[in-house]
Amino acid sequence: MTSPISPLKLVTPSAEYLPGYVDALERGWSPDNLRGAAAATEQLTAIATDAPRFLDSLYDPQAKGAPIKLADGGTVPRLPGYFLWLWDGEFCGSISFRWSPGTSTLPSHVLGHIGYGVVPWKAGRGYATRALGLLLPRCRAEGLDYVELTVQPDNLASQRVITANGGRFVERFQKVDAHGGQESLRFRIEL
Secondary structure, eight states: OOOOOOOOEEEOOOTTTHHHHHHHHHTTOOSOTTTHHHHHHHHHHHHHHHHHHHHHHTEETTOOSOOEEOTTSOEEOOOOEEEEEEESSSEEEEEEEEOBTTBSOOOTTOOOSEEEEEOGGGTTSSHHHHHHHHHHHHHHHTTOSEEEEEEOTTOHHHHHHHHHTTOEEEEEEEOOGGGTSOEEEEEEEEO
16 A cells, blocks of 8 residues: 655745755756756855845745846846745745736746746656646736746646646747747746
8 A cells, every 4th residue: 555645735935844955956956947057056055154044035025135137237126926845745846936016917037927847856746737726826816817937849848737727828939048048938827
């Protein structure tokens, strides 16, 4: 007889869950699909330097954090947003959400409302699909009419996650160099 798998839930990053997050970073996972290992190393350093400050930086629904520095050297105001961690009894990945208050439209330097990633050793369990489904009511609660997500054309698994949650294809576009310069697909989920 096998024991049942704990149900997946979204948790606010906290000291309680931090060891699992650190373990994932040390095992080579990164929450940043563009910067990969460099972002993981930066986060490990930030955690070692001041873990409470790092955790606070992941949850900023009032956009109280510092302005965002753009690739061209300019700065823009921070958007409200936060990361949540996927948890099934241990760390499984993360999902993030950011928005512009009062509108569903994002500034041109922001590609999408939501980003997510599951650690490789938990892949194939439907966790990304479930996490996105759990996040959508929170997006609706912020007054948004829709959310947009972008995905690489060859990332069929992520496209299935989005369409399983009601996403529809909007456009194929070329990312600017600051976002990797690659072709991408934009999907929209009506709320």
